[in-house]
Amino acid sequence: MARGVLLIDIQQDYFVGGAYPLVGAEAAAHVAQAVLADARSKGDWVGHVQHVAQPSADGFLVEGTPGAEIHSLVAPRTSEIVITKTRPNSYVGTKLQAVLDENDIDDLVVVGMMTSMCVDATVRAVLDSGRSATVIENGCAAPDLEFGGETVDGHLVHVAFTAGLRDAGATVVSWPRN
Numbered sequence: 001m002a003r004g005v006l007l008i009d010i011q012q013d014y015f016v017g018g019a020y021p022l023v024g025a026e027a028a029a030h031v032a033q034a035v036l037a038d039a040r041s042k043g044d045w046v047g048h049v050q051h052v053a054q055p056s057a058d059g060f061l062v063e064g065t066p067g068a069e070i071h072s073l074v075a076p077r078t079s080e081i082v083i084t085k086t087r088p089n090s091y092v093g094t095k096l097q098a099v100l101d102e103n104d105i106d107d108l109v110v111v112g113m114m115t116s117m118c119v120d121a122t123v124r125a126v127l128d129s130g131r132s133a134t135v136i137e138n139g140c141a142a143p144d145l146e147f148g149g150e151t152v153d154g155h156l157v158h159v160a161f162t163a164g165l166r167d168a169g170a171t172v173v174s175w176p177r178n
Contacts, residue, residue, distance in 0.1 A: 001106040004045035007032055008090060008112025008119055010074050011050065013067030014141065019060035022113055022141040023154025031139035031175045032111040033073040045103050046080045049090045051118065089121035097129065107132045111139030115158045120165060127169050134171040137162045 010032055013019040022028075039046050050070055052063040061068045076082050085094050100108075108126050110133055112119050119140050126133040142158040144151055166172040 002045060002104050003107040003109065004047060004100070004103065004105040005035060005039040005109045006047050006049065006090070006112070006122070007036065007070075007074050008049045008110060008122055009051045009061075009114070010048075010071045010112055011061060011067065012069050012071060013060040014113045015071065018067050020058070020143065022143050023158070025113065025141045028111070028113070028139050028141040029071050029073045031136060035109065035111050035136055035139055035175055036074050039109070040077075045105055046076075047096070047099065048074070048076045048080060048082045049094075049096070049112070049118075049122070050082055050084050052084050052086060054086075087121075088118045089125050090118065091122065091125040091129070100129075100131070105131070107134070109134045109136060111136045113141050115140040115142040115161045116145065120161050123165050123170050124168060132171070133165075133169075134173060135162060135165055136175045137172050138174045 010029055014022045014025045048070060051061045052068055053061045055062050070076060081099060083094050083096050087093060090096050108131055110123055123133045123135055142154045144154045145157050162172050
């Protein structure tokens with residue numbers, strides 16, 4: 001059994017100038033870059049997830065647009081798999097489960113965007129599949145959210161969702177690991 005690193009949706013639209021910038025996206029991408037470099041130096045399996053959407057009212061991550069491209073800080077190498085998805089959960093409608101099985105990956109280190117959507121849905125699926133998951137919390141970012149006339153700061157959204165993932169069984173740590 002082996003460890004792998006999964007980078008979820010670290011795409012241009014989530015950064016300043018993109019269609020849906022997240023709170024702390026740039027800092028999270030730099031942490032993700034360091035996690036990626038560490039994995040590569042150890043020869044760990046690396047997978048990238050890229051969300052692609054059809055044109056819609058919200059207009060972000062639209063397939064074929066610059067905003068849907070993976071950020072240059074974590075650009076995949078040709079030897080690394082890129083799994084495209086159309087739903088928040090990286091397992092739904094993709095080959096992720098099969099790829100992890102083929103590569104005997106039982107422990108995933110996860111960084112990515114958005115903590116409150118795709119990271120949450122995917123990490124819960126990882127845990128449901130019987131694998132272990134470590135979320136590098138400072139390698140993830142979330143948006144400000146609104147509900148019932150209240151705005152919740154993206155940092156607090158991120159904290160709440162990482163706490164929920166920890167309570168669901170994921171290991172939640174900051175980078176660099178001690």
